[in-house]
Amino acid sequence: MxxxxxxxxxxxxxxxxxxxxxxxxxxxxxxxxxxxxxxxxxxxxxxxxxxxxxxxxxxxxxxxxxxxxxxxxxxxxxxxxxxxxxxxxxxxxxxxxxxxxxxxxxDTPSSLREAVLLATDESFVRPATRLEDAVRTGRSVFDEIYGAPFFEYLSREPGAGEAFDRGMANVSAGEDDAVAAAYSFPAKGTVVDVGGGRGGLLGRTLARNPGLTGVLYDRDAVLRGHSLDVPELTGRWEVRPGDFFTSVPAGADVYLLKRILHDWSDEECVRILRACRAGMSADSRLLAVDCVIPQDNTPHPGKVLDVLMMTALNGRERGEEDFRRLFTEAGLRLVRVVPTGSAVSIVEAAPVAPVA
Ligand SMILES: C[S@@+](CC[C@H](N)C(=O)[O-])C[C@H]1O[C@@H](n2cnc3c(N)ncnc32)[C@H](O)[C@@H]1O
Missing domain, CATH: 1.10.10.10 (Winged helix-like DNA-binding domain superfamily/Winged helix DNA-binding domain)
Structure with missing residues (x-):
């Protein structure tokens, strides 16, 4: 009823x-x-x-x-x-x-309760009360308040970490299938979801592409709550803990980075992208899945997240030219931007051949 x-x-x-x-x-x-x-x-x-x-x-x-x-x-x-x-x-x-x-x-499939709890969580709200400091200095005040950068704090405080992972999975549940549907993945091969959280996007990608196998790559504590262990995906996935600033699993056909680059400064993004580039072959593709925000004053959901990224983290939401620049610095080239019908777009990159 x-x-x-x-x-x-x-x-x-x-x-x-x-x-x-x-x-x-x-x-x-x-x-x-x-x-x-x-x-x-x-x-x-x-x-x-x-x-x-x-x-x-x-x-x-x-x-x-x-x-x-x-x-x-x-x-x-x-x-x-x-x-x-x-x-x-x-x-x-x-x-x-x-x-x-x-x-x-x-308790419903379309629940957004965890996403609402994440958006209104103290770890986002307290830094926002210090927005003025962030705007004056160009730096997040998160470390000053919590004594560590955002993801280190989540590692240190398991309760906060789990709430973030649940909230992120809930936010992503509304866009994962749209992202998986919007891109023509290869019929066979391996996809690595870099910073893939609990695996929502990897799960939808594997479900839609039965010839693919996947690796969920994230911090160890996050992987413990993954959602890939379902009959539909049996034998087609593995989880791998690691640090994407150091390296990512090598030799995959597709590297997904959904809502990753927006967490980090340009310099940090280039480090992550170079680590991915090091694992890619000439035919691999990297898909940065993030808001691609218009540079004028057109409304876009990414513009409010952009302010969150400057208070809780030292990240930002970016426009197409920003992605092009980051890719170029990391030895990649922007191939195209694919809209998904959700707030995020797929920004596809390919390796630039090393100069002989
Ligand atoms: C904003 S969440 C995005 C999660 C997922 N891709 C999604 O869209 O729902 C960022 C993810 O990056 C992971 N992460 C942060 N720092 C990392 C690092 N140094 N190495 C690997 N993963 C990291 C976090 O644990 C988190 O799962």
Whole structure:
């Protein structure tokens, strides 16, 4: 039975005095306070409110009892979220799932709960409160706050590392099949997923291309949570721990680097790409799968991630010319950019023949 409220009606808002008098002030104030929407969303996700509405609407009193929350406070954050169509409150005071709230459930194939928890995680939010410092110095403040660079911190704090891996796998689940479908992989051969996380993209690539075998290459702790052990892929994959700044498994036909280069500075990217180049044969291809952002002010989901990359890491989202430049420095040439229908594109590179 579908308990989702019919597209949650954005109730005709009672004219609020500020937007009537000064719409720009209303817009700017709402924009400035948007972190509270984000905090409310995180809280609802953490409390599992959407799971408790899966069987039908419930009042705030019942939800508070089920989640161990304060009824008054819970009602107030759900009321705020309802203004953005996450949950809907009916005239009897019962809260319903909406299509957006449905995605906060933890137990459905289209769940985005882990992705929401990652996006709102303290390890992203705290550095963002120091954005001004990052902008003044051109450096992330992550190390200053947490005493280590981002991925070292994740290695040191297993709980944070696992939350990141779960969140990343959840973010990627929405794009992995689109990426695997958008590229014509060779009929036979080996694919190495460099920094492949829990293996979502490698799994979809192998499932769509039965003649391929795959290597999932990442940090040891990440590989322990991989998702490749499914009957469909039996005998066609292996996991290999390692450091992509040092080397990658050699001799593969395709090297995937999805949402890798955006984590790193240009100099670090060139080191990663050179390590890949060293393992490639003349016919190998490298596929950098990342946002390719327009350089003008056209909206693109990568532009907000670009700010995350400057606060939590020293990375950036890049445009086509940026990728071309990085590839050239690493002995590669940009072949083409393939859109995938998701936020990321495939930037294909081939080795430049060494000068004889
Ligand atoms: C942003 S995540 C992307 C994961 C995956 N490719 C995806 O799109 O979901 C970056 C990945 O790089 C891995 N990584 C970071 N530093 C690494 C290193 N030095 N060597 C190998 N993998 C590394 C992380 O463990 C993480 O899985």
């Amino acid at each position: 579908d308990h989702t409220a019919p597209s949650a009606p954005s109730a005709p808002s009672a004219p609020d005095s500020l937007s009537a008098i000064d719409p720009l002030a209303a817009h700017l104030t709402d924009y400035a306070l948007s972190y509270l929407h984000s905090a409310a969303l995180r809280t609802a996700a953490r409390l599992g409110v959407a799971d408790h509405l899966a069987d039908g609407p419930r009042g705030a009193d019942e939800l508070a009892a089920l989640t161990g929350a304060s009824e008054g406070h819970l009602r107030r954050i759900l009321r705020l979220l309802a203004t953005r169509d996450v949950f809907h409150e009916d005239d009897k005071g019962a809260f319903h799932l909406t299509p957006l709230a449905e995605r906060l459930r933890s």
